[in-house]
Amino acid sequence: xxxxxxxxxxxxxxxxxxxxxxxxxxxxxxxxxxxxxxxxxxxxxxxxxxxxxxxxxxxxxxxxxxxxxxxxxxxxxxxxxxxxxxxxxxxxxxxxxxxxxxxxxxxxxxxxxxxxxxxxxxxxxxxxxxxxxxxxxxxxxxxxxxxxxxxxxxxxxxxxxxxxxxxxxxxxxxxxxxxxxxxxxxxxxxxxxxxxxxxxxxxxxxxxxxxxxxxxxxxxxxxxxxxxxxxxxxxxxxxxxxxxxxxxxxxxxxxxxxxxxxxxxxxxxxxxxxxxxxxx
Numbered sequence: 383x384x385x386x387x388x389x390x391x392x393x394x395x396x397x398x399x400x401x402x403x404x405x406x407x408x409x410x411x412x413x414x415x416x417x418x419x420x421x422x423x424x425x426x427x428x429x430x431x432x433x434x435x436x437x438x439x440x441x442x443x444x445x446x447x448x449x450x451x452x453x454x455x456x457x458x459x460x461x462x463x464x465x466x467x468x469x470x471x472x473x474x475x476x477x478x479x480x481x482x483x484x485x486x487x488x489x490x491x492x493x494x495x496x497x498x499x500x501x502x503x504x505x506x507x508x509x510x511x512x513x514x515x516x517x518x519x520x521x522x523x524x525x526x527x528x529x530x531x532x533x534x535x536x537x538x539x540x541x542x543x544x545x546x547x548x549x550x551x552x553x554x555x556x557x558x559x560x561x562x563x564x565x566x567x568x569x570x571x572x573x574x575x576x577x578x579x580x581x582x583x584x585x586x587x588x589x590x591x592x593x594x595x596x597x598x599x600x601x602x603x604x605x606x607x608x609x610x611x612x613x614x615x616x617x618x619x620x621x622x623x624x625x626x627x628x629x630x631x632x633x634x635x636x637x638x639x640x641x642x643x644x645x646x647x648x649x650x651x652x653x654x655x656x657x658x659x660x661x662x
Contacts, residue, residue: 390638394501395525400445402599402638403608406652409445409483410438411605411642412634414468415460417451425478426468432475439480442649445502447641448472448483448495453506453576466494473498479521483530489517494614496525504530506608507577508554516561523562530639531558531603533573543582544592551596569639571601574628580609585630603641604628605648607610622647630655 389403400407413424424430435446450468460468461658468590473482477499484495485504488511492503499643507510508531509519522529531554535546535589538547551570553636558568570593583604593600604610610624622644629640629648633655644649656662 388597390566390568392528392599393526395496395527396477396499396567397500398481398501399606400481400502400528401597405635405656406633407444407639408442408645408649408652409447409603409639410435410441410443410450411643412438412446412472413452414472415450428471430474431472435476435477435564438645441646443480443645445481445483445639446476446479447483447485447504448500450491451486453485457507462488462490465491468520470494472496481612487511487514487518488581489521492518494520496527499529502528502530504532504571504635506532507534507569507575508532508550508571510550510554514585516557517559519561519563522558522567523552526567528567528569529558529563530569530571531555532571532576532601535577538577538579538582540582542590543586546585548593548595551593561645563600569599569601570596571603574602574604575607575609580612581609583609587631587635590617590637592634594636599638600636601639601641602629602632602635602637605642605644626651633661634659 393402399474412435414425423493448469450465473495476482481501483502483504484492484500485506486492487507503522533550572586605625606621610621629651634638
Protein backbone atom coordinates (compact mmCIF):
# COMPACT_ATOMS: atom_id res chain seq x y z
CA UNK A 383 0.00 0.00 0.00
CA UNK A 384 2.80 2.41 0.79
CA UNK A 385 3.88 2.39 -2.88
CA UNK A 386 0.34 2.92 -4.17
CA UNK A 387 -0.76 5.77 -1.94
CA UNK A 388 -0.14 9.26 -3.25
CA UNK A 389 1.50 11.94 -1.14
CA UNK A 390 0.31 15.51 -0.84
CA UNK A 391 1.64 18.76 0.57
CA UNK A 392 -1.35 21.03 1.12
CA UNK A 393 -0.59 24.69 1.94
CA UNK A 394 -2.42 26.25 4.88
CA UNK A 395 -3.75 29.82 4.79
CA UNK A 396 -1.79 30.98 7.85
CA UNK A 397 1.48 29.31 6.92
CA UNK A 398 2.81 25.79 6.94
CA UNK A 399 1.28 22.80 5.22
CA UNK A 400 -0.44 19.48 5.75
CA UNK A 401 1.78 16.61 4.65
CA UNK A 402 -0.47 13.67 3.84
CA UNK A 403 0.08 10.22 2.39
CA UNK A 404 2.87 9.24 4.76
CA UNK A 405 2.00 8.60 8.38
CA UNK A 406 -1.66 8.98 9.33
CA UNK A 407 -2.43 12.31 10.97
CA UNK A 408 -4.60 12.56 14.07
CA UNK A 409 -7.30 15.19 14.44
CA UNK A 410 -8.36 15.79 18.04
CA UNK A 411 -12.02 16.63 18.62
CA UNK A 412 -12.81 19.73 20.67
CA UNK A 413 -16.55 20.28 20.99
CA UNK A 414 -17.32 23.60 22.67
CA UNK A 415 -20.99 22.66 22.78
CA UNK A 416 -23.44 21.77 25.55
CA UNK A 417 -25.05 18.86 23.68
CA UNK A 418 -22.54 16.86 21.62
CA UNK A 419 -23.22 13.12 21.82
CA UNK A 420 -19.99 12.19 23.58
CA UNK A 421 -18.53 15.16 25.43
CA UNK A 422 -21.26 17.79 25.34
CA UNK A 423 -20.85 20.35 28.11
CA UNK A 424 -17.33 19.33 29.13
CA UNK A 425 -15.53 22.10 27.29
CA UNK A 426 -17.96 25.00 27.09
CA UNK A 427 -15.74 26.85 29.56
CA UNK A 428 -12.98 28.71 27.69
CA UNK A 429 -10.15 27.70 30.01
CA UNK A 430 -11.17 24.04 29.99
CA UNK A 431 -11.45 24.03 26.19
CA UNK A 432 -7.98 25.49 25.70
CA UNK A 433 -6.51 23.12 28.28
CA UNK A 434 -8.10 20.13 26.55
CA UNK A 435 -6.74 21.21 23.17
CA UNK A 436 -3.23 21.56 24.60
CA UNK A 437 -3.55 18.16 26.28
CA UNK A 438 -4.54 16.56 22.98
CA UNK A 439 -1.58 18.17 21.23
CA UNK A 440 0.75 16.87 23.93
CA UNK A 441 -0.79 13.40 23.50
CA UNK A 442 -0.10 13.30 19.78
CA UNK A 443 -2.79 15.26 17.93
CA UNK A 444 -1.63 16.89 14.70
CA UNK A 445 -4.77 19.00 14.17
CA UNK A 446 -7.45 20.35 16.51
CA UNK A 447 -11.02 20.36 15.22
CA UNK A 448 -13.14 23.00 16.96
CA UNK A 449 -16.91 22.65 16.74
CA UNK A 450 -19.63 24.95 18.06
CA UNK A 451 -22.74 23.04 17.02
CA UNK A 452 -23.56 19.40 17.69
CA UNK A 453 -24.27 17.29 14.60
CA UNK A 454 -25.75 14.35 16.48
CA UNK A 455 -29.24 13.22 15.41
CA UNK A 456 -31.88 15.48 16.96
CA UNK A 457 -29.44 18.16 18.05
CA UNK A 458 -30.74 21.72 18.28
CA UNK A 459 -29.89 24.20 15.53
CA UNK A 460 -27.43 26.88 16.63
CA UNK A 461 -27.58 30.37 15.14
CA UNK A 462 -24.39 31.47 13.42
CA UNK A 463 -23.68 34.30 15.86
CA UNK A 464 -23.87 31.90 18.82
CA UNK A 465 -21.66 29.37 17.06
CA UNK A 466 -19.12 32.11 16.31
CA UNK A 467 -19.14 33.24 19.94
CA UNK A 468 -18.37 29.69 21.04
CA UNK A 469 -15.52 28.90 18.65
CA UNK A 470 -13.65 32.13 17.88
CA UNK A 471 -12.10 32.79 21.34
CA UNK A 472 -10.81 29.22 21.47
CA UNK A 473 -9.40 29.36 17.94
CA UNK A 474 -7.62 32.63 18.71
CA UNK A 475 -6.05 31.08 21.82
CA UNK A 476 -4.80 28.05 19.86
CA UNK A 477 -3.50 29.85 16.78
CA UNK A 478 0.12 29.00 16.12
CA UNK A 479 0.15 25.83 18.22
CA UNK A 480 -1.06 23.50 15.44
CA UNK A 481 -3.34 23.58 12.41
CA UNK A 482 -6.90 24.35 13.53
CA UNK A 483 -9.98 23.02 11.77
CA UNK A 484 -13.42 24.61 12.05
CA UNK A 485 -16.23 22.07 12.11
CA UNK A 486 -19.12 23.93 10.49
CA UNK A 487 -21.36 23.97 7.42
CA UNK A 488 -22.19 27.67 7.79
CA UNK A 489 -20.08 30.03 5.62
CA UNK A 490 -20.37 32.92 8.08
CA UNK A 491 -18.98 30.76 10.88
CA UNK A 492 -16.17 29.51 8.66
CA UNK A 493 -15.30 33.10 7.74
CA UNK A 494 -15.08 34.19 11.38
CA UNK A 495 -12.99 31.11 12.19
CA UNK A 496 -10.56 31.70 9.31
CA UNK A 497 -10.18 35.33 10.34
CA UNK A 498 -9.46 34.14 13.89
CA UNK A 499 -6.70 31.79 12.72
CA UNK A 500 -8.33 28.54 11.60
CA UNK A 501 -6.64 26.73 8.71
CA UNK A 502 -9.08 24.05 7.57
CA UNK A 503 -12.83 23.95 6.90
CA UNK A 504 -14.48 20.70 8.01
CA UNK A 505 -17.88 20.71 6.29
CA UNK A 506 -20.28 17.87 7.14
CA UNK A 507 -22.26 18.63 3.98
CA UNK A 508 -19.29 18.66 1.62
CA UNK A 509 -20.08 22.14 0.22
CA UNK A 510 -23.64 20.96 -0.46
CA UNK A 511 -25.55 22.16 2.61
CA UNK A 512 -29.09 23.37 1.83
CA UNK A 513 -28.17 26.85 3.09
CA UNK A 514 -25.04 27.04 0.93
CA UNK A 515 -25.12 28.33 -2.66
CA UNK A 516 -21.41 28.15 -3.29
CA UNK A 517 -20.48 30.51 -0.45
CA UNK A 518 -18.36 27.99 1.44
CA UNK A 519 -16.42 27.05 -1.68
CA UNK A 520 -15.87 30.72 -2.55
CA UNK A 521 -14.62 31.33 0.98
CA UNK A 522 -12.22 28.39 0.80
CA UNK A 523 -10.96 29.69 -2.54
CA UNK A 524 -10.41 33.22 -1.18
CA UNK A 525 -8.40 31.99 1.83
CA UNK A 526 -6.81 29.00 0.07
CA UNK A 527 -8.12 26.84 2.91
CA UNK A 528 -8.26 23.05 2.59
CA UNK A 529 -11.76 21.61 2.88
CA UNK A 530 -12.71 18.28 4.44
CA UNK A 531 -15.74 17.51 2.27
CA UNK A 532 -17.83 14.90 4.07
CA UNK A 533 -20.39 12.65 2.44
CA UNK A 534 -23.85 13.18 3.87
CA UNK A 535 -27.48 12.78 2.87
CA UNK A 536 -30.94 12.67 4.35
CA UNK A 537 -31.98 9.03 4.70
CA UNK A 538 -30.10 5.81 4.02
CA UNK A 539 -31.39 4.79 0.58
CA UNK A 540 -28.79 4.10 -2.11
CA UNK A 541 -28.79 2.56 -5.56
CA UNK A 542 -25.16 1.56 -5.00
CA UNK A 543 -23.62 3.12 -1.93
CA UNK A 544 -20.03 3.36 -3.16
CA UNK A 545 -20.99 4.70 -6.58
CA UNK A 546 -23.49 7.12 -5.03
CA UNK A 547 -20.85 8.40 -2.60
CA UNK A 548 -18.33 8.84 -5.40
CA UNK A 549 -20.93 10.85 -7.32
CA UNK A 550 -21.51 13.02 -4.25
CA UNK A 551 -17.79 13.69 -3.91
CA UNK A 552 -17.50 14.54 -7.60
CA UNK A 553 -20.36 17.00 -7.17
CA UNK A 554 -18.54 18.58 -4.20
CA UNK A 555 -15.46 18.89 -6.37
CA UNK A 556 -17.46 20.47 -9.20
CA UNK A 557 -18.98 23.03 -6.83
CA UNK A 558 -15.54 23.87 -5.48
CA UNK A 559 -13.94 24.27 -8.90
CA UNK A 560 -16.85 26.38 -10.15
CA UNK A 561 -16.30 28.76 -7.23
CA UNK A 562 -12.55 29.17 -7.52
CA UNK A 563 -11.16 26.27 -5.50
CA UNK A 564 -8.48 23.94 -6.79
CA UNK A 565 -8.60 20.16 -6.61
CA UNK A 566 -5.56 20.30 -4.32
CA UNK A 567 -7.69 21.83 -1.55
CA UNK A 568 -9.95 18.77 -1.19
CA UNK A 569 -9.87 16.04 1.45
CA UNK A 570 -12.75 13.55 1.32
CA UNK A 571 -14.51 12.17 4.41
CA UNK A 572 -16.63 9.01 4.08
CA UNK A 573 -19.11 10.36 6.62
CA UNK A 574 -19.22 7.40 9.00
CA UNK A 575 -22.47 7.79 10.94
CA UNK A 576 -24.08 10.28 8.55
CA UNK A 577 -26.79 9.22 6.09
CA UNK A 578 -25.92 5.58 6.71
CA UNK A 579 -27.16 2.80 8.96
CA UNK A 580 -24.78 0.65 11.00
CA UNK A 581 -24.38 -2.00 8.30
CA UNK A 582 -23.66 0.66 5.68
CA UNK A 583 -21.12 2.39 7.92
CA UNK A 584 -19.17 -0.83 8.32
CA UNK A 585 -19.39 -1.67 4.62
CA UNK A 586 -18.05 1.73 3.58
CA UNK A 587 -15.20 1.51 6.08
CA UNK A 588 -14.39 -1.96 4.75
CA UNK A 589 -14.35 -0.60 1.18
CA UNK A 590 -12.26 2.51 1.93
CA UNK A 591 -9.76 1.71 -0.82
CA UNK A 592 -12.56 2.17 -3.38
CA UNK A 593 -12.24 5.90 -2.76
CA UNK A 594 -8.57 6.02 -3.77
CA UNK A 595 -9.90 6.57 -7.31
CA UNK A 596 -10.66 10.18 -6.30
CA UNK A 597 -6.93 10.84 -6.12
CA UNK A 598 -7.28 12.90 -2.93
CA UNK A 599 -6.54 12.32 0.78
CA UNK A 600 -9.12 10.35 2.76
CA UNK A 601 -10.52 11.22 6.17
CA UNK A 602 -12.31 8.93 8.64
CA UNK A 603 -14.14 9.85 11.85
CA UNK A 604 -15.53 6.85 13.73
CA UNK A 605 -14.75 7.85 17.31
CA UNK A 606 -17.23 6.53 19.90
CA UNK A 607 -20.07 6.49 17.35
CA UNK A 608 -23.36 4.63 17.70
CA UNK A 609 -22.42 1.88 15.25
CA UNK A 610 -19.66 0.85 17.66
CA UNK A 611 -22.14 1.04 20.53
CA UNK A 612 -24.56 -1.24 18.70
CA UNK A 613 -21.90 -3.85 18.04
CA UNK A 614 -20.60 -3.84 21.61
CA UNK A 615 -23.79 -2.87 23.43
CA UNK A 616 -21.79 -0.26 25.32
CA UNK A 617 -22.33 3.36 26.25
CA UNK A 618 -20.39 6.23 24.69
CA UNK A 619 -17.65 6.34 27.31
CA UNK A 620 -17.03 2.58 26.99
CA UNK A 621 -16.26 2.48 23.26
CA UNK A 622 -12.53 3.15 23.27
CA UNK A 623 -11.47 -0.34 22.19
CA UNK A 624 -14.20 -0.47 19.58
CA UNK A 625 -12.99 2.86 18.27
CA UNK A 626 -9.45 1.51 18.21
CA UNK A 627 -10.55 -1.35 15.95
CA UNK A 628 -12.17 1.05 13.48
CA UNK A 629 -9.13 3.32 13.47
CA UNK A 630 -6.81 0.40 12.72
CA UNK A 631 -9.04 -0.71 9.85
CA UNK A 632 -9.17 2.87 8.56
CA UNK A 633 -5.37 3.11 8.52
CA UNK A 634 -5.15 -0.23 6.71
CA UNK A 635 -7.63 1.09 4.16
CA UNK A 636 -5.58 4.18 3.48
CA UNK A 637 -7.04 6.89 5.72
CA UNK A 638 -4.77 9.93 5.78
CA UNK A 639 -6.46 11.62 8.76
CA UNK A 640 -8.46 10.07 11.59
CA UNK A 641 -10.67 12.21 13.84
CA UNK A 642 -10.78 11.02 17.46
CA UNK A 643 -11.68 11.94 21.02
CA UNK A 644 -9.13 9.71 22.81
CA UNK A 645 -5.93 11.04 21.31
CA UNK A 646 -3.30 9.34 23.45
CA UNK A 647 -4.79 5.88 22.99
CA UNK A 648 -5.48 6.31 19.28
CA UNK A 649 -1.98 7.70 18.73
CA UNK A 650 -0.66 4.29 19.79
CA UNK A 651 -3.14 2.52 17.52
CA UNK A 652 -2.17 4.71 14.57
CA UNK A 653 1.56 4.34 15.16
CA UNK A 654 1.39 0.55 15.23
CA UNK A 655 -1.05 0.41 12.29
CA UNK A 656 1.15 2.73 10.22
CA UNK A 657 4.17 0.58 11.01
CA UNK A 658 2.35 -2.56 9.89
CA UNK A 659 1.28 -0.88 6.65
CA UNK A 660 4.74 0.55 6.00
CA UNK A 661 3.61 4.16 6.31
CA UNK A 662 6.29 6.39 7.77
